[in-house]
Every structure is written in structure tokens, then in C-alpha cells.
Amino acid sequence: MNFCSQCGSTVRFDIPEDDTRPRHICNSCGVIHYINPKVIAGCLPVYEDKVLLCKRAIEPRNGYWTLPAGFMENGESTRNAATRETLEEANARVSNLQLYTITSLVPVSQVQLIYLAQLDDLNFSAGDETEDVQLFSEEDIPWKELAFQTIRNALKFYFEDRKEGKFPMRHVDLETPAGQYVDKSIQSI
């Protein structure tokens, strides 16, 4: 950030009065510009004994498989964001959403929510940011071609939990930079 989005003047990066962290502060109008973590919401859609994955057609991780998920927008709930992203990326309709994983991606300042969901029908297809959409059985999951650690975690949790028939929410903090993520702390409730 170089300029104030309110008045167009230059900003400095300094600790405001009554604060403990440096922020971008306008040198003219004094507005403080806060930059906060973003929320990513998505689904793990299940149809009979299979799960739905999308092959990414965009960076990052173009060509790798992922769950349908994306940035939450202003003016929607986390559940609506997860449902919308599933529709946009896989043209797929889901229901019975249950919060399944919540992950803090600390180095990239993101919070990711994945909902376990029922895929309503087989009328799915690749959206604009997707190259391919397929249903996978556990033995066919492309583990080495998954896009993100959070997606590996969600799928790993799901196939473990399915044996027990119980799907407790998992709360994970990932503290290591992307590509080397380690599960520091997992809370099951």
C-alpha cells in the first residue's frame, strides 16, 4: 500500500497512537488502513461412497486437484459462501452442510472453512476456474496431485472418520509457509 484509498495522499507505515502494531496511516487525512485475514469457504461434497474434486484451471497450483472453495464475499454467510463456490467451480448443488474443518493458514493470513456436504445430483461440470470435475472413490484419490495441505487434511480426516461413522469438526493451525505445512495443533470436538 502506497497511497490512501480515501484521499489519494501518500501513506506511512507506523504504529498509530493507542495501538501496538504498525499500520498504513494517511499522511494527509490520517485514516488508518487495517489489513486483516481473509476467509476461504468450501465444501467436501459426498455422493454415495465418492467425493467430488475439481482440477484447478488457475494459479496457484494450476492443474492440481482441490475441493471447491474460494474467498468469502461481503454480505454472505460462511455457509452461503461454501455453497456458492461449489456452484461456481463445479456447477454442483449441495445440501446438509456441516462444518468439518477450520484451519488458520498463519503465514498467508487466511482462515479456511470446509463443510462436509451432500452432493444433490450428478449434474456437475467444470466452472470457469476449473479444468475438470470428477467423483473419486477413496482408492482413486490423486493424493500426490492435490493442490493444498488443507485439502489433503480434509480428505484424510473424511476417510478416517467414515470408518467410525462420526465426523467431528477438526480445528487445525498451520504455521509453516505454504508447501511445507505441518499440523501443529488439531482439535477434535
Place this chain on the structure above:
Amino acid sequence: MNFCSQCGSTVRFDIPEDDTRPRHICNSCGVIHYINPKVIAGCLPVYEDKVLLCKRAIEPRNGYWTLPAGFMENGESTRNAATRETLEEANARVSNLQLYTITSLVPVSQVQLIYLAQLDDLNFSAGDETEDVQLFSEEDIPWKELAFQTIRNALKFYFEDRKEGKFPMRHVDLETPAGQYVDKSIQSI
């Protein structure tokens, strides 16, 4: 937003190519400025049969009682944010955090996470944004002087759940403007 924070030129509010929503787009360098929901994290600190509340010394809802909570910062986990806010607002140390409520505040584009937590000791006091900090028994909770619907919900859930000795996570969407919030959808898992 009136000016591009990257180059200082004017912005227009228009739907970018390959998008479905209007965004602030720089008229000069073309950067798209996304504005997304913010995360609020906090704790419901419990000590024996009492809960810790803070009397707000800042707007909004100055003078009303709340749980220690605030905006999550970049570079921290949701749990660390909840712990930090409890320390900043109540000079209080907590442990054994368990995610208890997740609420989408749709009209204000916020996602609030409240953790049930154990208050470690009685060495608490008012932080800079707090007028007073007290422990309250159930019969003494100032229900009519609580700052927010989300705080009423968390306390209501807690005293209900305490009877059963089980504290399932509650997932709430609040769709109505502030002050008139109605619980549209509550998911207990």
C-alpha cells in the same frame, strides 16, 4: 474507496472481466481491490461457576458488557487472536480453548468465533478499551446491558449447555441488521 492504494489514481466501481460482482478497479494500473469479510475472535472465560465479562470503554456500545473479543490480525491463528484479545481487553490469561460459537454477521460482513476457555487466575483488570472487568454468576448476568446479540447467544448457550455438561459448537447465521438480529439458522454439532 476513491483512489488506488498502489498507484494513487482514481478507481471505478465496475464488474471486472471474468467476475460477477462489482469491484473497485484502478483506472490507471488496472489493479482490482477486493474487500472481504473480517474475522472477530474472542473468549468466553470461565472460572468455577462464573464467567468473565468486560464493560466496553469504546464505541460501538460504549458502557455495555461484552466478552473479550476483537479483530483477528494478519499472521496469527484464530486461537491466538482469541487469547490475545482476552489479554488486551481484560489482562486475563486463558487456556483449554474450545471453539464454541461461529457466527456470520451478514449485514456487517463479519465472522465471529467465540472460544469457551478456562480463566487461569484472578489477576485480571481493565485493558485500554475496557472500563471494568468482572466475574458474573448466571443469576447476575446483566442481560439487558449486553453489547451484542452474539454475546447474548454465547452466554445463553453456555448456561443451557452447562446443565447437560456438554458444550457442542453452535453455528449461527445472523441476517438482520444490527440491533434486530434473529437467529436464522443454528447448527449444533
